[in-house]
Amino acid sequence: MVELEIQVHSDRREGLLTELGHVVVTNHFSLLRQRLTQDSRGAWLSMLVRGPAEQRFALEEMLGTHTRVLSFEAALAGEVTPLSAPVAHIPRITETMAQPVVEEPAPMPEPPVAPTAPVTPDISQVEHILPKLAQDYPHIYPWLVALENSVADSVRESSLILAGRRTGAWVYKRDYAMGAKLSLSDAIKRIGVPALKLLADIEQHGVHINILNSPLCTPGVQSGCKFYGGYLEGLLGASVTPKKVFVRHLSCRSAGAAHCSMEISH
Structure with a gap:
């Protein structure tokens, strides 16, 4: 089990705790403490949550791509860097808001194991590069190369996936969020084809996309x-019902294929 301190910046406070609390519970975390404030820049929600370590990446990804979240910071308890001015001590949730938390004994350390895919991305480096991707979009390739060079080889692909999802979700909120829900096709x-054409030469054949x-x-x-x-998952995930899209990689130019090929599905 791990405890995470999460700080979220949103445009408004109404319903924010309810919506993000649902994300926390969905990922098998418990909300221990919370503080919700608002100023001229928007709403600020600080949460202390506890849950399984293996669900940390999934929780952070869902928060980072949530339509209510403008920006967020997450770290192990005691390590988080505030998004704005330091926030006062977060009061523990009352019993009327959540079930009482039973303190657990500290777990015995586990022996190290060899990493297996998927590997947790370097979230701090991805967070560092996201403002630069937004600033120079769609001319983002120099920043993606910088991201590749700034992370360990073992987390390079997972970091690119996360950067893609966050960028795609940002493009959706900026350019397409006012539209109605669509079928996948x-x-x-x-949405997918016009947005992706700003980044690369592509071919589309139904649910298959080729990057040339x-x-x-x-x-x-x-x-x-x-x-x-990751870009297509973040871009399309909020535009379809249900709100989840998967991309399977079929071939890659770096491995000798004529082009990079992907298949999109629910």
């Missing part, structure tokens, strides 16, 4: 096309 045609001459996937070097998969 319509979302690909009306990807700058991230030069033959004979490491593949970077996981960014595109």
Whole structure:
């Protein structure tokens, strides 16, 4: 079990705790403490949550791509850096708001194990690069290369996926959030293809997307096309019902294929 301190910036406070509290519970975390304030810049929600370590990435990803979240910071309890001015001590939730928390004994340390895919991304480096991606979008390839060079090889692909999801979710909120929910095929045609064409030359055949001459996937070097998969998942996930999209990578130019090919599904 881990305890995380999470600080969220949103445009308004109404319903914010309810919506993000649902995300916390969905990922098998318990909300221990919370503080919700508002100033001229928007609403600020601080939470202390406890849950399984293996669900940490999933929780942070869902929070980072949530439509109510403008920005957020998450770290192990005691390590978080505030998004704005330091927040006062967060009061413990009353019993009327949540079940009482039973203190658990500290777990015995587990022996190290070899990492297995998927590997947790370097969230701090991704968070560092996101403002630069937004500032220079769609001319983002130099920043993606910088991200690749700033993280360990073991987390390079997972970091690209997270950066893609966060960027895609940001583009959706900026350009497409006012539209109605679509079927997957319509979302690909009306949102996915036009948005992706700003980043790369592509071909679309139904649920299959080919990236032609990807700058991230030069033959004979490491593949970077996981960014595109994450981008499409973040971009399309909020536009379809149910709100979940998966991208499967079929081939990559860096491995000798003619192009990078992906398949999109619910």
